[in-house]
Amino acid sequence: MAIGEFSLIDKYFSAFDKGEDIILGIGDDCALTTIAKNHCLAITTDTLNEGVHFFKHLNPYLLGYKSLVVNLSDLAAMGAKAAYFTLSLNMPQSDENFLQEFARGLYDCAHNNCNIKLIGGNTSQGHLSISISAYGMVKNNCALLRSNAKVGDYIVVTGDIGLPGLYVDAGYGYKHITQDDFNAIEHQVQCKENRCALMYELATNNLSCCAIDISDGLIGDLSHICDSSNVSAVLDVNKLPFDAMLDKFSLTFKEKVDYCLYGGCDYEVLFTCKAEDYDRVLATAFCHSTKLSVIGKVVSKQDQKIVCKLNDEIYQQDKQAFEHFYN
């Protein structure tokens, strides 16, 4: 993290000022930080590569926004209050317009519903790639672990899901929509609100003790919880919180379900809670203006890890959809 290589981006990130728990930010060999009292530090790192994690020519504002979103959703899924982050940015050449817009997107994300501070990083010449490490504070013994789901727990999801699945399909040309529609979806998909404050409060008040973020698709992510907790899950596909924008595109019910279950990149949080706590969970979410949906229940371990139901009948999962999104 030498000064020289970072001066380029520091210029565009001066809007990020110091915060509590930060002793020293940008400008020396390392940043120096502390951890809030009675907390431990949650650390996550994610990399986005052009053509793999985002489409070529993605608007740099949206790219800046999304780069932080993917890390904030990991912090939220751990029950962490967002604190600070570092940025490593590879770009083919120094492009002031790109940097300015990228920084604006990053800044807006960092100040939307949290107040996370940039403490260091570097810029290098290379193929467009963004690597962010983000840090949050978790109250001692309150981390939301994948291994903490208990039989009988409700399975809850924040916000709406499914739209990123359609976006990716449209971007690859599998689904034909107008450019205007694509642009509108793109903005909504990349500029996701983070759930850190809500999940920190739920964790700290012991209203949840198990969560994961929905990045690889609901089924894939839920199966990590099932594996780690040694349980199975029953989902009611009728309860999936379809993003309202999906209704614009004359999709079948099955298509909407597939986008929700296998699409991925939703960056919402999937968590479990005791049935008797759900009223308090809902009240907490209300204070954070966050919609919640109970989409299923944790059950004891069965042969099939996740059973999907529709009106109490088995809903056949679409293996083809699964493979389509996972390849």
Place this chain on the structure above:
Amino acid sequence: MAIGEFSLIDKYFSAFDKGEDIILGIGDDCALTTIAKNHCLAITTDTLNEGVHFFKHLNPYLLGYKSLVVNLSDLAAMGAKAAYFTLSLNMPQSDENFLQEFARGLYDCAHNNCNIKLIGGNTSQGHLSISISAYGMVKNNCALLRSNAKVGDYIVVTGDIGLPGLYVDAGYGYKHITQDDFNAIEHQVQCKENRCALMYELATNNLSCCAIDISDGLIGDLSHICDSSNVSAVLDVNKLPFDAMLDKFSLTFKEKVDYCLYGGCDYEVLFTCKAEDYDRVLATAFCHSTKLSVIGKVVSKQDQKIVCKLNDEIYQQDKQAFEHFYN
């Protein structure tokens, strides 16, 4: 930091076990850590891109080793004891041989003279690029800041320098050496020993309070100290600790000096200490089997930031060399 994408590398990194200050390592949305009592956390992040920070087809063992070296030298330059790190690895395709050798190099570096633990990360498809964030513990109020140099301080450098300059020159074909010589140099240049334990001890005992790692070339890095501390420096080029391997190549004195002053990538530590503390500094370095060289003195601010001398005469700095390495 999803399980799925990291399982590939996790397989090769299982040799990295848990350590103190690590509550939770690889396998959930975030790692969870603490900070040692009476310490703060030093955080650094560095990215290495193929063709920019290392030559194409660099042996993956050496690449793994170097990837951590560049971060450890930042921790050392802050006076930090190495604690844990995360890894983001982009590679064009999953290559088991590459991963195995890369992991072996990383593992050897992590256990050579320190005991730093891998706590998480991700692997992605992309152009070969390695981004590591590394974490260390700095005793409260003992950080080695660039802004702490004082007039009269000795300027000291650890180990030997200059060889990476020759290595880069030879790699680009500016300097012709045999392939065997190139290979021998390459190994020595990439597998640098880290100075974390020594610098942590010097910092903790208040024997130094200012340091920087030599990554951009001694002159460039020293000038950061001069700028931050509002001082100038006088260097004695006769005191530069030329790497003994440089003698194999019939270099002129001027060439050797240029490699030391402008070559960069030495990953040694440049630090200052009070003249009256130097005997204790030297004794501490002896316990860590580390060579030290006093190469100059901090002086009050002058028109010329850094004056180089040879036998008390002004030694003319070679602007061409400066531009050669910096472009």
